[in-house]
Amino acid sequence: MRFQETETVELKAVVRDDVKKEIVAFANCNGGTVFIGVADDGTVIGVENPDDCALQISNTVRDSIKPDITMFVHYETLELEGKKMIAVEVQRGTNRPYYLAKKGLRPEGVYVRQGYSSVPATDAAIRQMIKETDGDSFEDMRSVDQELTFEATQKEFRVRGIEFGRPQIKTLKLISDDGLYTNLGLLLSDQCPHTIKVAVFDGTDQNVFKDRREFHGSLMRQLNEVYEYIDLQNKTQATFEKLLRIDTRDYPEAAVREALLNTLIHRDYSFSASSLISVYDDRIEFVSIGGLVQGMELEDLSLGISVCRNPQLANVFYRLQLIEAYGTGMKKIMGAYAGLKETPQVLATNNAFKVVLPNMNAITTDADGTSIGVDDNRNPESNEKRVLVYLRANQWITRKQAQELLGVGQTQAGRVLKSMVDDGLIRQIGGSRTTRYELTR
Numbered sequence: 275m276r277f278q279e280t281e282t283v284e285l286k287a288v289v290r291d292d293v294k295k296e297i298v299a300f301a302n303c304n305g306g307t308v309f310i311g312v313a314d315d316g317t318v319i320g321v322e323n324p325d326d327c328a329l330q331i332s333n334t335v336r337d338s339i340k341p342d343i344t345m346f347v348h349y350e351t352l353e354l355e356g357k358k359m360i361a362v363e364v365q366r367g368t369n370r371p372y373y374l375a376k377k378g379l380r381p382e383g384v385y386v387r388q389g390y391s392s393v394p395a396t397d398a399a400i401r402q403m404i405k406e407t408d409g410d411s412f413e414d415m416r417s418v419d420q421e422l423t424f425e426a427t428q429k430e431f432r433v434r435g436i437e438f439g440r441p442q443i444k445t446l447k448l449i450s451d452d453g454l455y456t457n458l459g460l461l462l463s464d465q466c467p468h469t470i471k472v473a474v475f476d477g478t479d480q481n482v483f484k485d486r487r488e489f490h491g492s493l494m495r496q497l498n499e500v501y502e503y504i505d506l507q508n509k510t511q512a513t514f515e516k517l518l519r520i521d522t523r524d525y526p527e528a529a530v531r532e533a534l535l536n537t538l539i540h541r542d543y544s545f546s547a548s549s550l551i552s553v554y555d556d557r558i559e560f561v562s563i564g565g566l567v568q569g570m571e572l573e574d575l576s577l578g579i580s581v582c583r584n585p586q587l588a589n590v591f592y593r594l595q596l597i598e599a600y601g602t603g604m605k606k607i608m609g610a611y612a613g614l615k616e617t618p619q620v621l622a623t624n625n626a627f628k629v630v631l632p633n634m635n636a637i638t639t640d641a642d643g644t645s646i647g648v649d650d651n652r653n654p655e656s657n658e659k660r661v662l663v664y665l666r667a668n669q670w671i672t673r674k675q676a677q678e679l680l681g682v683g684q685t686q687a688g689r690v691l692k693s694m695v696d697d698g699l700i701r702q703i704g705g706s707r708t709t710r711y712e713l714t715r
Contacts, residue, residue: 281304284392302387307361310359318357320358328351381394381395384403416456422455430494446590469490470549471486471550472487478556497538505527525633536562539591542563555636564625661711673687698714
């Protein structure tokens with residue numbers, strides 16, 4: 275009888291180190307049998323000591339292949355033409371991809387069966403096996419890159435006085451139960467492949483670039499660097515009401531912060547495209563890859579309903595006190611523009627999510643061509659607008675301060691403040707001589 279190599283049969287005259295490569299390939303594909311003691315031409319030459327041979331292979335399988343594959347490998351001694359050989363039967367494993375421990379979860383460590391040969395798997399094939407085994411949750415999948423460092427994330431934890439050792443890494447699910455880094459670990463590592471591109475344009479369209487940057491590295495590093503960069507673009511404009519100076523930034527810092535966090539936490543990282551932030555003269559647009567989570571509608575966001583695409587990533591940000599436990603981000607963004615006519619916009623398609631923040635100091639032109647501040651159009655009552663602008667720069671206002679700010683009498687100032695309280699724009703604190711007013715949100 276002669277043997278022949280096929281997609282499920284491999285022949286080995288003697289036990290060599292590369293036998294583990296064949297076993298990995300069979301376990302990653304449709305299974306197969308390695309015959310030890312059979313020459314390449316199919317001639318049975320036998321082995322001298324079948325028991326020692328089987329033990330040697332068993333030890334190699336146990337020590338050199340990850341994850342544990344021993345339950346899918348069976349050894350049998352066969353005798354043909356008076357010669358003994360070993361049949362190593364390998365079943366398709368349930369925890370693919372299997373790989374050589376010394377090479378890691380990379381093409382040079384992961385083998386598949388291709389025709390009559392065992393060859394390195396492609397990155398795409400490795401990712402597909404991971405997806406089939408780990409499910410569709412991007413965060414929980416094992417990372418293809420296992421050579422990760424966490425300098426930026428360690429710094430972020432250290433600044434907040436929080437431990438970031440092996441126990442915390444495991445608790446936060448940066449590593450899987452088998453000790454491999456997950457995709458969540460990849461996102462927080464210095465080797466994170468995803469980036470944020472920020473462009474600053476001259477005017478209100480994309481015809482002229484003023485500056486552009488691409489931010490790399492850990493999401494923690496990107497968060498800090500992108501915020502600092504946007505903060506440089508967030509100018510402060512001073513206005514005067516008689517002797518009172520009122521400073522107003524183009525964009526509320528709270529709104530910028532929450533929009534940036536939303537871009538990082540809710541994007542779909544299974545796509546390789548960068549997140550985009552565009553700064554125009556009249557607005558900032560935050561575009562995140564991945565539309566609303568299935569089952570969610572835009573109207574749900576206004577009700578405070580939040581379904582997180584990356585709950586483990588959100589949990590890390592929560593531990594660092596960067597976000598609150600529940601989905602309050604959109605409420606904070608809208609609250610930063612409370613009482614104004616122009617408010618943030620939220621747009622979504624099947625594959626993208628956009629948050630648009632209006633510039634509070636932008637200049638527009640009215641019907642007769644007169645230049646006016648966008649802010650002047652936001653509230654039909656100019657007196658109420660002045661109070662709101664004042665309160666965005668100060669913690670509270672008294673009726674006497676309102677009189678001076680508006681240039682009106684005591685009665686008129688009282689009416690303005692009462693109307694704003696009735697409309698829910700501000701709230702009254704204290705009573706009698708200590709009465710003062712502050713923004714409701």
